[in-house]
Amino acid sequence: xxxxxxxxxxxxxxPHELGKDQLAVVRRRLNQRLAxxxxxDLGLCICVYDITExxxxxxxxxxxxxxxxxxxxxxxxxxxxxxxIEAKVxxxxxxxxxxxxEFFEDIFVPAQKLPEPHVFEDDGQVWYWEYEQEDGEPPAxxxxxxxxxxxxxxxxxxxxxxKPDLTLEEMKNEKSMEITGTMAGTGLGCVGWWxxxxxxxxxxxxxxxxxxxxxxxxxxxxxx
Amino acid sequence: MEVVQKRVAMLTNCEVLEFLKSQxxxxxxxxxxxxxxxxxxETRKYLQASPAATQxxxxxxxxxxxxxxxxxxxxxxxxxINLRPSAPADIQLLVEETEERFPAEEELQNLxxxxxxxxxxxxxxx
Numbered sequence: 001x002x003x004x005x006x007x008x009x010x011x012x013x014x015p016h017e018l019g020k021d022q023l024a025v026v027r028r029r030l031n032q033r034l035a036x037x038x039x040x041d042l043g044l045c046i047c048v049y050d051i052t053e054x055x056x057x058x059x060x061x062x063x064x065x066x067x068x069x070x071x072x073x074x075x076x077x078x079x080x081x082x083x084x085i086e087a088k089v090x091x092x093x094x095x096x097x098x099x100x101x102e103f104f105e106d107i108f109v110p111a112q113k114l115p116e117p118h119v120f121e122d123d124g125q126v127w128y129w130e131y132e133q134e135d136g137e138p139p140a141x142x143x144x145x146x147x148x149x150x151x152x153x154x155x156x157x158x159x160x161x162x163k164p165d166l167t168l169e170e171m172k173n174e175k176s177m178e179i180t181g182t183m184a185g186t187g188l189g190c191v192g193w194w195x196x197x198x199x200x201x202x203x204x205x206x207x208x209x210x211x212x213x214x215x216x217x218x219x220x221x222x223x224x
Numbered sequence: 225m226e227v228v229q230k231r232v233a234m235l236t237n238c239e240v241l242e243f244l245k246s247q248x249x250x251x252x253x254x255x256x257x258x259x260x261x262x263x264x265x266e267t268r269k270y271l272q273a274s275p276a277a278t279q280x281x282x283x284x285x286x287x288x289x290x291x292x293x294x295x296x297x298x299x300x301x302x303x304x305i306n307l308r309p310s311a312p313a314d315i316q317l318l319v320e321e322t323e324e325r326f327p328a329e330e331e332l333q334n335l336x337x338x339x340x341x342x343x344x345x346x347x348x349x350x
Contacts, residue, residue, distance in 0.1 A: 007227055046244075
């Protein structure tokens with residue numbers, strides 16, 4: 001999901017900031033400029049990881065800013081193809097499902113990449129997977145409605161260079177970075193489909209053991 | 225701005241979460257750093273609900289030598305840490321050509337055991 005990228009940029013430090021901690025000032029500048037922004041062909045910048053080098057600074061004639069070329073490392077959200085990620089369904093339409101990772105919402109699973117055979121229910125505008133049962137019972141309808149946690153596999157990450165003069169309306173439809181995913185395949189789709197009850201019990205047991213341990217520790221502390 | 229190297233290293237979700245937690249919040253200029261605060265808050269929210277929330281780097285260091293005999297690729301190891309598979313079926317999703325590489329079912333189960341015994345269960349689902 002996340003990678004560290006090495007970037008270089010020129011940072012201007014205002015005269016009134018010269019007395020402050022330079023590293024902190026540069027870091028803040030870079031965060032201001034890049035955090036939560038998509039860099040084409042790179043990914044979504046989260047925040048500065050560290051600053052590796054601040055080059056010689058220079059002052060241009062006619063202004064007081066002190067400029068320096070800075071090399072820094074950035075935490076970037078950049079999923080690789082074939083990566084499996086858990087996300088939440090936030091919108092459903094005849095074209096497919098839109099998924100969200102809280103900090104990134106431009107993930108689309110087209111209808112033909114949903115588990116086969118899939119059916120769209122006009123009433124409620126939701127998709128379900130028609131799961132054939134073994135014991136001859138009618139097929140189960142496994143819904144993928146908004147709010148469900150699903151696993152998807154990344155097929156493609158597409159970057160688009162957006163023109164800066166877009167209206168707000170156009171901005172909503174245009175995406176500078178979009179992930180296309182698939183949910184067709186064993187283990188993909190709603191998380192709940194693949195966990196058997198055994199697993200859940202096991203998890204609970206571990207959980208209980210943990211509680212017991214904590215209690216014991218508390219008792220120990222009490223004795224001391 | 226110039227991209228010098230696209231990918232210096234890959235980070236596990238757990239490392240990202242630990243890093244974000246360690247960052248002090250810059251209160252004074254919160255207006256200017258709105259974008260930063262938003263993305264950091266949202267990323268933390270996502271990661272807090274994922275298996276990364278209960279992990280720490282010590283556990284991952286313990287897990288890595290245990291995974292060595294299975295000869296997984298870096299990407300596969302990363303996925304296993306991030307998603308903490310708890311059943312052989314989950315491994316099949318994350319590891320390519322599972323059947324050829326792990327012909328014995330026991331081996332697959334050993335891999336699952338190595339993961340579940342080192343990494344704690346994820347927080348309860350949202």
